[in-house]
Amino acid sequence: MLIGSQADGAWLCGFPYVQHRAQLELLAVPVWRGQPLYQSYLISTAGRGATSLDQLRGDIHAFSDPDSNSGYLVTAAELARSEERPDQFFKQSFFTYSHFNVVRAVASGLAQSGSVDGYVYEVLKETNPELTGATEIVRPSEWFGFPPIVAPTSALAGEKSAVLRQALLDMHTSPAGRLVLDMLRLDKFESEPPALFASIEDNWDRVRELS
Amino acid sequence: MKPPLSLRSGIPLTVRVPLVVVLLMVVISIGVSQLVLWRLVETQERQLGDLANAYLDGLESSLVDPVLRRDSWEVFDILDRARAVYAAVRPIETTVADANGLVLASSEPRSAPIGSTLPPSTASRTMIVSERDGVAIADRSLMVEGRQIGRINTRIDISPMLAERAEVTWYLVISNAVLTIALTALGWFTVRRMVAPMNVLLRHVSAAADGSVEPIPETQIRSQSPEWSRLFQRYNRMANALSERELLLGRVAEEERLAGLGKLASSVAHEINNPLGGILNAVDTIRVHGDNPKVRAGAVELVDRGLRGMRDIVRSILNSYKEDRPARGLTHADFDDLLTLITPEVRRKQIALEWTIDIPEGMTVSALGIRQAALNLLLNACKATPRGSKLGFSAGIVGRALELEISDAGPGLATDVAEILTGDEVSAQGVATSGLGLWVTRRIVKDLGGSVVVGKSKHGGAKLRVIVPLVESVSREVADVA
CATH class of the missing domain: 3.30.565.10 (Histidine kinase-like ATPase, C-terminal domain)
Structure with a gap:
């Protein structure tokens, strides 16, 4: 929708931003727990005690989305380092198209493990502890650039992008903006360079090389 | 089959009629209860079948696409959301398998994991009710253009239905028991009241058979129904006639005894007449020849024998007919x-x-x-x-x-x-x-x-x-x- 200029801005995962960087302009990046970074979590059913990806071999695994960094790319890239693909490593995998649904799939026992956004998982621990209580974190990944707010490059010259960026960057200074940030469990928005997402691009390259 | 005569005649009417009422009530109660329960079961199973069909119809239309795409998550998501939507159906577990019977997803993934085999449906009916397990199992084929692409199998909790059935059974048992006891008591009281005059009559007839004929008191006659009152009055007339007959027979017997005595006296008089003639002759002999000791002794001996014979006869009569000895x-x-x-x-x-x-x-x-x-x-x-x-x-x-x-x-x-x-x-x-x-x-x-x-x-x-x-x-x- 952004590329087709049907939307003026969007909160996008780092992976599609990297994939379409030439057509997208980085407006702002959320700051969560003091830094503009987040992690991908590998999770499994509670009480299993697994601590590494290797222990999840042969599982039925739930991914979030094929265009998600934390919900797919991080795990696929880690397997690619061992020259393995998810369809080989896992007995079966499927996409739930939502981080929340990944937690549901693992908590219900439909999947034995899953790849989920660490930020979403931490927020769910506060809002839906019964659901996350049926799961446990196998291991958090390295840190990646937090999913940014982006706009299509075609709109760069426009007033809208500038207004939107400034509104995001000033959000933490107004009570209404503070309320929104508290609801999202974020500290603020700030400007970051595209290099923040270089590690995601590396993972994408690794996966692409294997396939 | 008739019970033995001794058994029938040995049980009083006041017990026999309530017993018959109890037997009839038990038979009727069992019959009515069976009919009610049969209708209840039929209604419940029809409603269950309708609910299960509505549930499976709803799932079927949603599941065709994800089953064709073999999308386990979407299948699970549909089943999981249906659990809340169809809460009234009380599905315990619903499993969807592909055409080969391999599980795509189950609402209870731990009991039916993805890739496990769903047991084939062995029943010809679309729904099996297992009262022992408290579940009903329904099976539905997923068809697309005449081709089977998968199967939906669901286990439905029927414990509330069974509890309702048990509750109805208990209501029937208790209400029938109360009704039976009430009717038995009513039968007992009614029969007892009905046969009470018969017992009065029986007591008096039994006493009459033992020789004590007593009329039924007027107070008892007045307290009875007109039929019994008439019967008692007729009995009293009969009792009075019997008493009079007994009295008459007693008098006749006494007269017979006296008549016999008369006959006997006549016969005895004839018997006494002979010794009396001899005694008179002996007295004459003594009077004429009393000076002769030998003749006198012979005459006295004759008198003595005659008098002793007469004494014996008189004594015998006295012994036989004197009552106050x-x-x-x-x-x-x-x-x-x-x-x-x-x-x-x-x-x-x-x-x-x-x-x-x-x-x-x-x-x-x-x-x-x-x-x-x-x-x-x-x-x-x-x-x-x-x-x-x-x-x-x-x-x-x-x-x-x-x-x-x-x-x-x-x-x-x-x-x-x-x-x-x-x-x-x-x-x-x-x-x-x-x-x-x-x-x-x-x-x-x-x-x-x-x-x-x-x-x-x-x-x-x-x-x-x-x-x-x-x-x-x-x-x-x-x-x-x-």
């Missing part, structure tokens, strides 16, 4: 008196009498009763025996009873006459034929607790055996006879 046991003297009393009749008809007495002295049996009974039977036998024939009389002890046997050479006893002596009931015709003598004899023997057996005598006529049990004390027995 004290009670005493039977002795040899009583048989001597009997012999004295019948001797005139025996002589008159020139009967050969065989007289055998083999008893100890002072037997504990009423002397008065035995004397009267034996005298009646002997006089009857004399009457029946042709002139110049034989008549036998014997008295002895058999076991703990006195047995008298009278055998004559007469024509024998007619059946209705014999029944007067042996039977409990006496026909008026029999009494008319034989006179009251035999009827009085039967009453005496019956009062003494004895019996009479009629047979054929060796002399060609009747043989009567009178058996009277010995008692501990004769005074009470005599009082009873009186």
Whole structure:
């Protein structure tokens, strides 16, 4: 929708931003727990005690989305380092198209493990502890650039992008903006360079090389 | 099948009717309960089938696409959300498999993991109800253009349905039990009330059979229904008639006794006449030849013998007919008196009498009763025996009873006459034929607790055996006879 200029801005995962960087302009990046970074979590059913990806071999695994960094790319890239693909490593995998649904799939026992956004998982621990209580974190990944707010490059010259960026960057200074940030469990928005997402691009390259 | 007569007749009506009510109520209750439960089960299963079909219809339309795409997550998501939407159906577990029976997703993934095999549906019906497990299992094929692409299998919780069924069963059992008890009590009270007049009548009839005929009091008659009241009044008329009959028979018997005494007196007068003539002759002889010691002694001896004979006859009559003497046991003297009393009749008809007495002295049996009974039977036998024939009389002890046997050479006893002596009931015709003598004899023997057996005598006529049990004390027995 952004590329087709049907939307003026969007909160996008780092992976599609990297994939379409030439057509997208980085407006702002959320700051969560003091830094503009987040992690991908590998999770499994509670009480299993697994601590590494290797222990999840042969599982039925739930991914979030094929265009998600934390919900797919991080795990696929880690397997690619061992020259393995998810369809080989896992007995079966499927996409739930939502981080929340990944937690549901693992908590219900439909999947034995899953790849989920660490930020979403931490927020769910506060809002839906019964659901996350049926799961446990196998291991958090390295840190990646937090999913940014982006706009299509075609709109760069426009007033809208500038207004939107400034509104995001000033959000933490107004009570209404503070309320929104508290609801999202974020500290603020700030400007970051595209290099923040270089590690995601590396993972994408690794996966692409294997396939 | 009819119960044995003894069982039927042994159970009072007040118990039998409530029992029949109980049996009927139990049979009706079981039948009605079965019908109600059958209808309830049918209705419940039809409603369950409708609910299950609605549930499976809803799932079927949503599941075709994800099953075709083999999208386990979407299948699970649909099943998981349907659990809340179809809460009224109470699905416990719903599993979706592909055409090969491999599980795509289940609402309970831990019991039916992805890739496991769903057991094939073995039932021809689309739904199986298992009351033991409290579940109903429904199976539905997922079809696209006539081709099976998968299967939906669901287990539905029917425990509320079974609980409702059990509750209805208990309601039926309790309500039927209460109804049965109430109707039984009602039946018992009603029958008891209905047969109460019958019990009154039965008591009075039983008492009458035992010889105590009492009319039903007027207060009891007035408290009854018109039907029973009429019946009681008729019973009272009958009881009064019986009492009058008993009284009349008693008077007739007394008159019979006095008539017999008259006859006997006539016979005895004839018997006394001979010694009296001899005595008068002896007195004349003494008056004329009294100076001659030898003649005087002979005349005095003649007077003495004549007077002793007359004394014996008078004493026997007194012993037989004087009622206000004290009670005493039977002795040899009583048989001597009997012999004295019948001797005139025996002589008159020139009967050969065989007289055998083999008893100890002072037997504990009423002397008065035995004397009267034996005298009646002997006089009857004399009457029946042709002139110049034989008549036998014997008295002895058999076991703990006195047995008298009278055998004559007469024509024998007619059946209705014999029944007067042996039977409990006496026909008026029999009494008319034989006179009251035999009827009085039967009453005496019956009062003494004895019996009479009629047979054929060796002399060609009747043989009567009178058996009277010995008692501990004769005074009470005599009082009873009186």
